[in-house]
Amino acid sequence: MEPILVIKCGGSTMEQLPVAFFTALAQMQQAGKQIVIVHGGGPAINQALAQMQIQPQFVDGMRVTDEQTLQVVEMVLCGSINKQLVRRIQTAGGRAWGLSGVDGGLITAQQTSLPLGLVGEIERVDPAAIHAVLDQGCIPVIAPLGVSADGTQAYNINADVAAGAVAAVLSAEKLLMITDVAGIMRPQANGELAVESQVSPSDIAEWTEAGIIYGGMIPKVQSALDALHQGVREVVICQGTAEAVRAACTGEPVGTSIQAEYGGVAQ
Template sequence: MNTAVENHAAGQEQLPGEISKQTFVMKCGGSTLAELPEDFFAELAELQRGGYQPVIVHGGGPAISENLAKLGIETKFVNGLRYTTEEVLDVVEMVLSGSINKQIVRRIHSAGGRALGLSGIDGLLLQAKPVASSAKVGLVGEVSQVNASLVEGVLGMGYMPIVAPLGISPEGQRYNVNADTAAGAVASSLGVQQMIVVTDVPGILKTVKGEKKVLPCVTVQQIEDMIQTGEIYGGMIPKVRAAIACIHGKVKEVVIVNGTEPKVLGRVLRGEAIGTRIVRM
């Protein structure tokens, strides 16, 4: 355990540069999860033992597509959203709430942490309504309300909530919810102003004099401008748009980091200049 966490756990006065006690929300995509080293989960467990309260919202797009293909169910995307029928939703729920969610729980427990898997349907955790483009994308929802007391209750019992982004209406209709917007809604409902997005890149890259460099801080408008000028291109576009989607309600900034960096979460929480900070203004 590092000195900052040891001091915190022992109730010692916090020193400058140490991590302050807090709940933090982390979003991790399905493709990134498989690449995260065991050290990443060990750090999560270490932070938890030190009194910190991680909340994880995860995706699972690649695994969903793979299972749909195995079952011979057609899958297509409309403006980045998976066209979702009840048949597709059965697979989405099976993969997100089942295999991926429990894999994360197992890895945290193996690392010495305590985790509890939830889907947004459990306890009406993520109440949802159809997105505006539902006629084109089917059963895709947006979060209308978060049962924050459920998350707080799980945290109060000493467990990390691991949330699969499925939503449910008051009438019981399930919805496929984008993981990024779900994470932003959870973070906002908990009063978290900063959110961590764990990816497989070190941050937003910009080519300067032929060399790619990580941008330490950008605004949402600057990102849109760089997409228009071609400075952000290719596979980076969906990553930054996903991060922007997390800026919701009380969430003022999102930090994009590479999950394979050593002790990356603690470094973000200490305020170290790592990755890219995306700020609303």
């Protein structure tokens, strides 16, 4: 079977993704590459909440999701954002199929113990629906929602966490995390920031403790570590460009590569 590439598209980058990015996806798909997309949608959710005069709430940067907010999350993630991505892939010449973690019991979750309301922690990912879509020659485009084991309750899931779990269950060759920065930035001797081309789990622990990795990058690197621990060979954090997609598919360096380490050496 052709190795699978999982791509996580952040909500803050969605509008900035160029036509060339989707053209590259379509070309890679046509060349036989198996691609799976997991997407976020935070800014669009905030916009929809504002239009409905619902005040968003956050705890430590994570969205608090009550019943009313969950309805908006479902509407935006499974509706406008998901279908926008499907349309852009198909306009570029590819084939795509939108679904969510609720469909086919793809992502089973339980409510987090954190004070975040209807936010889910993933218990299980069933890849059957993903494989069915891939077998139809389409790119699965997955909205990060989960459902309780009895099917009665939907949950909002962090897109980085969902992408890592999906990549792990698919034994993906690579997880490409698209963000609005070129990769993990580290201060240089001259005081300027530069992208680190390759980091190890121990680097991430050290740099998080030192505050070099902070804010929204923390859940990304944590999800990357979780994915590596569960068997994903490599996680790449980079910007959404056509060059990034092609490089990820061909094994060329791009952004920041995170790989597991053995004996203290990144492999």
